[in-house]
Amino acid sequence: MENIALEDVTKLMSRGINSLVHDALRVSAGNPGFARFLLKSVLWQKRAAGRRARFEKKGLHVPAFMICSITGRCNLRCKGCYAHREFGGVPDELPASRWLSLWQEARDLGVSFILVAGGEPFVRLNVVDAIRDVPEIIFPVFTNGLLLRDETLARLSGVRNLIPVISLEGFQHETDDRRGEGVYKRLEETIDRLAANKSFFGVSLTVTEANANIVTSDEFIGEVVAAGCRLFFFVEYVPVQEGTDDLVLSDPLRTMLRKRVAELRESYPALFVAFPGDEEEMMPRGRPWVCSCQPRG
Numbered sequence: 001m002e003n004i005a006l007e008d009v010t011k012l013m014s015r016g017i018n019s020l021v022h023d024a025l026r027v028s029a030g031n032p033g034f035a036r037f038l039l040k041s042v043l044w045q046k047r048a049a050g051r052r053a054r055f056e057k058k059g060l061h062v063p064a065f066m067i068c069s070i071t072g073r074c075n076l077r078c079k080g081c082y083a084h085r086e087f088g089g090v091p092d093e094l095p096a097s098r099w100l101s102l103w104q105e106a107r108d109l110g111v112s113f114i115l116v117a118g119g120e121p122f123v124r125l126n127v128v129d130a131i132r133d134v135p136e137i138i139f140p141v142f143t144n145g146l147l148l149r150d151e152t153l154a155r156l157s158g159v160r161n162l163i164p165v166i167s168l169e170g171f172q173h174e175t176d177d178r179r180g181e182g183v184y185k186r187l188e189e190t191i192d193r194l195a196a197n198k199s200f201f202g203v204s205l206t207v208t209e210a211n212a213n214i215v216t217s218d219e220f221i222g223e224v225v226a227a228g229c230r231l232f233f234f235v236e237y238v239p240v241q242e243g244t245d246d247l248v249l250s251d252p253l254r255t256m257l258r259k260r261v262a263e264l265r266e267s268y269p270a271l272f273v274a275f276p277g278d279e280e281e282m283m284p285r286g287r288p289w290v291c292s293c294q295p296r297g
């Protein structure tokens, strides 16, 4: 990858994004509102790719993806979370107006996707609200899901470029063990609410040695797809917390994960993205990203 010219990298990224948007169209067949948004998005993404290519020719590399951590605050206290320790006490969060202007600048440069993380992004509803004003960019918002109540969904209704991505660790036992008792049940309610609302939404799964077989099983994936989820992020566990090395995927499970993701893509009407791995196609110059809900210590 290091030897590829910047122009080639830009083309490669644009191809990855195009296939992602086309795949999203394929799996949104039962959701006409989102499918209409995606059709518009295909044109926007084409324009964005053109802008990136023009900047590239002038020597400015514009990434197709950005990650914005909009807060360190969170309503949960999960095991192994770094957000509170590193950012929780930070009082000087950027105001919503600044986030909006940053996102507009990103759009004008040709950025296609902005991954919004925290802490818990929905503690800053006024920032999340600004997503509606940048419809050209798709915003997966990584959330613990507990603040997605009826009134929040009503407020964000029609903001098709916002894709909630809810963190799960597996079924009830795995999720409650890390996130707290009762969380899984409440997330089931959130997922039902999103499905009833006809939202396009996803889940983010931190894959460890302990849960790899569970989160890739037909039983788990089938249940979450049946609940209406159309997007899965598999994020390999990164050990930052001391004494958690045993959670890192062993080579056999890492191989199994790659194989299963390929099989799942063929078997279910949903998008499956794995990190690290897929960023080589979609964002080859970026480092593997870590969402707020990935345990880092």
Ligand code: SF4
Pocket: 074, 075, 076, 077, 078, 081, 082, 083, 084, 118, 119, 120, 143, 144, 292, 293, 294
């Ligand atoms: S892991 Fe995510 S949901 Fe849990 S406390 Fe940390 S930021 Fe909040």
